[in-house]
Amino acid sequence: MALLTRIKGPRDLDRLSPEQLDQLAAEVRTFLVDAVSKTGGHLGPNLGVVELTIALHRVFDSPKDKVLWDTGHQSYVHKLLTGRQDFSKLKMKGGLSGYPSQAESEHDVIENSHASTVLGWADGLAKANEVLKKDDHVVAVIGDGALTGGMAWEALNNIAAAKDRPLVIVVNDNERSYAPTIGGLANHLATLRTTDGYERFLARGKDILERTPVVGKPLYETLHGAKKGLKDFIAPQGMFEDLGLKYVGPIDGHDIEALESALTRAKRFGGPVIVHCITQKGRGYQPALSDEADRFHAVGKIHPDTGLPISASGADWTGVFAEEMVALGKEREDIVAITAAMLQPVGLDRFAKAFPERVYDVGIAEQHGAVSAAGLATGGLHPVFAVYATFLNRAFDQVLMDVALHKCGVTFVLDRAGVTGTDGASHNGMWDMSILQVVPGLRLAAPRDADQVRAQLREAVEVTDAPTVVRFSKGAVGPAVPALRRVGGMDVLREPGSDKPDVLLVSVGALAPMCLEIADLLDKQGISTTVVDPRWVKPVDEAMAPLAERHRVVVTVEDNSRVGGVGSAVAQALRDAGVDVPLRDFGIPPQFLDHASRAEVMAEIGLTAPDIARQVTGLVSRLDGRYETSAAAPAVEPARD
Ligand SMILES: Cc1ncc(C[n+]2csc(CCOP(=O)(O)OP(=O)(O)O)c2C)c(N)n1
Numbered sequence: 001m002a003l004l005t006r007i008k009g010p011r012d013l014d015r016l017s018p019e020q021l022d023q024l025a026a027e028v029r030t031f032l033v034d035a036v037s038k039t040g041g042h043l044g045p046n047l048g049v050v051e052l053t054i055a056l057h058r059v060f061d062s063p064k065d066k067v068l069w070d071t072g073h074q075s076y077v078h079k080l081l082t083g084r085q086d087f088s089k090l091k092m093k094g095g096l097s098g099y100p101s102q103a104e105s106e107h108d109v110i111e112n113s114h115a116s117t118v119l120g121w122a123d124g125l126a127k128a129n130e131v132l133k134k135d136d137h138v139v140a141v142i143g144d145g146a147l148t149g150g151m152a153w154e155a156l157n158n159i160a161a162a163k164d165r166p167l168v169i170v171v172n173d174n175e176r177s178y179a180p181t182i183g184g185l186a187n188h189l190a191t192l193r194t195t196d197g198y199e200r201f202l203a204r205g206k207d208i209l210e211r212t213p214v215v216g217k218p219l220y221e222t223l224h225g226a227k228k229g230l231k232d233f234i235a236p237q238g239m240f241e242d243l244g245l246k247y248v249g250p251i252d253g254h255d256i257e258a259l260e261s262a263l264t265r266a267k268r269f270g271g272p273v274i275v276h277c278i279t280q281k282g283r284g285y286q287p288a289l290s291d292e293a294d295r296f297h298a299v300g301k302i303h304p305d306t307g308l309p310i311s312a313s314g315a316d317w318t319g320v321f322a323e324e325m326v327a328l329g330k331e332r333e334d335i336v337a338i339t340a341a342m343l344q345p346v347g348l349d350r351f352a353k354a355f356p357e358r359v360y361d362v363g364i365a366e367q368h369g370a371v372s373a374a375g376l377a378t379g380g381l382h383p384v385f386a387v388y389a390t391f392l393n394r395a396f397d398q399v400l401m402d403v404a405l406h407k408c409g410v411t412f413v414l415d416r417a418g419v420t421g422t423d424g425a426s427h428n429g430m431w432d433m434s435i436l437q438v439v440p441g442l443r444l445a446a447p448r449d450a451d452q453v454r455a456q457l458r459e460a461v462e463v464t465d466a467p468t469v470v471r472f473s474k475g476a477v478g479p480a481v482p483a484l485r486r487v488g489g490m491d492v493l494r495e496p497g498s499d500k501p502d503v504l505l506v507s508v509g510a511l512a513p514m515c516l517e518i519a520d521l522l523d524k525q526g527i528s529t530t531v532v533d534p535r536w537v538k539p540v541d542e543a544m545a546p547l548a549e550r551h552r553v554v555v556t557v558e559d560n561s562r563v564g565g566v567g568s569a570v571a572q573a574l575r576d577a578g579v580d581v582p583l584r585d586f587g588i589p590p591q592f593l594d595h596a597s598r599a600e601v602m603a604e605i606g607l608t609a610p611d612i613a614r615q616v617t618g619l620v621s622r623l624d625g626r627y628e629t630s631a632a633a634p635a636v637e638p639a640r641d
């Protein structure tokens with residue numbers, strides 16, 4: 001790492017020779033494989049942008065110039081070159097974020113890891129530079145996958161309208177999102193890729209000719225004219241140029257000299273310009289290059305030599321869903337599936353293998369996915385749209401005004417619901433049970449274990465006149481939690497052991513094991529608790545109010561924002577029923593949560609059995625007049641395993 005460790009900031013790159021730059025790229029790749037194999041992370045995407053990032057930071061002057069990353073998962077090299085080389089705690093509490101972070105560096109801008117937003121940011125920053133008469137440059141890096149998102153085209157439409165507003169857009173075209181990028185855009189990028197000869201010639205030729213005295217410039221102009229003619233002859237006018245954007249490319253995204261030449265030209269252009277770079281996800285690391293599924297898009301801890309996982313992952317929520325979807329697909333020919341460029345991560349790969357004609361990858365286009373689902377349902381099918389909970393946020397209006405308003409039988413399966421932790425604030429699935437509360441007719445289920453995933457998915461796909469939602473957590477599925485009896489549509493998980501029970505504990509989804517632990521801790525304080533799992537949390541079950549009336553206090557516990565979540569809905573249902581029982585709702589505070597493990601985040605926000613048991617003890621004690629405040633309540637020791 002002789003060179004890499006000497007890079008404390010982008011300007012340290014300026015003095016490196018071409019040979020040293022190639023050595024630096026090799027050192028960066030060695031570093032990435034060594035570091036990310038230990039922590040897990042987005043190894044493939046970052047191996048693909050080594051030369052591109054080096055060239056960007058040599059041509060542009062960050063942080064005066066803004067280097068922006070779409071999604072941000074490919075910003076590890078950017079971090080290495082901007083003074084952050086301790087990756088030992090990547091994505092861990094107190095360590096580097098897996099995405100840009102303004103708290104980490106002045107070189108970082110966009111922290112949102114939701115795709116397709118970078119061009120909007122760039123448009124705004126470029127306008128600000130124009131109004132403030134600043135000569136700073138704005139360069140936005142967007143992947144071919146992120147370019148399939150509608151927001152990117154809304155931004156391009158605006159950017160193309162301002163012919164004299166400088167803005168450099170780098171399309172990082174590695175032909176993949178996780179899997180190969182789909183759609184007409186991907187096909188168009190492919191046609192542009194096939195006419196690379198003249199661009200490389202131009203990129204090299206211009207520099208050589210510019211250094212040639214006297215004849216150089218006129219000769220270049222002649223060649224440039226020839227290139228233009230050649231390009232029109234070889235390749236149809238690209239859509240970017242049809243939009244009015246200057247297009248430079250395609251450029252070999254692993255040739256630093258060619259990249260610098262193209263970026264320098266783009267920087268001087270004085271208007272919006274696209275630099276189309278061809279890169280290879282997983283470049284330089286054979287285990288990633290051999291991985292046809294997703295080129296090591298996001299890996300856990302792996303053996304650096306083989307790329308094989310260090311620990312086998314057990315049964316997870318996604319796998320349970322994946323298996324049940326295949327079973328459902330066999331039973332019902334009307335069931336089709338939708339993914340937004342995440343077929344394997346959301347567990348639809350097995351369904352796709354069994355029913356290739358009944359699965360649709362819409363690209364990173366959740367809004368389109370939801371509207372297309374309304375069309376599919378109206379056309380007589382039952383679509384199951386599997387998507388990470390946090391990514392459905394952007395399709396809220398489509399769920400509301402296309403699916404629900406038209407009473408379409410569409411099932412949304414929300415994976416990674418609740419606190420996910422290590423991917424930072426924008427990846428926690430903490431808003432779905434709040435925003436979806438306001439959708440008329442929508443029914444929302446939160447299964448507590450594998451059996452309930454199967455059961456509630458089956459109940460969901462039976463609903464033909466409204467949207468249904470089944471939401472579950474990330475990772476290993478919890479232990480089976482049997483029901484003792486059913487009350488209305490709700491499962492009683494624990495009886496209070498008293499005919500005048502103190503607490504009705506409403507346990508939402510995967511938090512059932514924790515809620516049973518809370519009840520045990522309360523038991524030790526002489527507080528009797530009924531634990532109930534509503535299963536379908538929207539609408540609130542009609543049996544909730546009469547059940548609550550038989551208790552002294554109601555407690556709700558959910559892995560969702562406290563604001564407008566299940567607790568709020570239950571409180572409203574009790575008020576509407578005239579049931580005057582105090583209710584205390586526990587959930588995620590309305591904050592953006594820093595990256596850490598799920599357990600660390602849950603502890604930080606007090607969503608643990610001891611924390612909740614202590615507060616409920618205080619609440620009940622106040623009802624008994626024994627303690628003035630919950631702070632006076634006795635400490636509650638966590639249950640010993
Ligand atoms: C709105 C949204 N949907 C889905 C994702 C999940 N996701 C993260 S990276 C990625 C693929 C991005 O592909 P591309 O933009 O080509 O970048 P690459 O990984 O190829 O560098 C996806 C689908 C996301 N971050 N945001």
Ligand SMILES: CC(=O)[C@@H](O)[C@H](O)COP(=O)(O)O
Binds near residue numbers: 071073113297420
């Ligand atoms: C950047 C992005 O959105 C995805 O790659 C995400 O990081 C994957 O998350 P999981 O690891 O939970 O599948």
Ligand SMILES: [Mg+2]
Binds near residue numbers: 145172176177
């Ligand atoms: Mg890509």
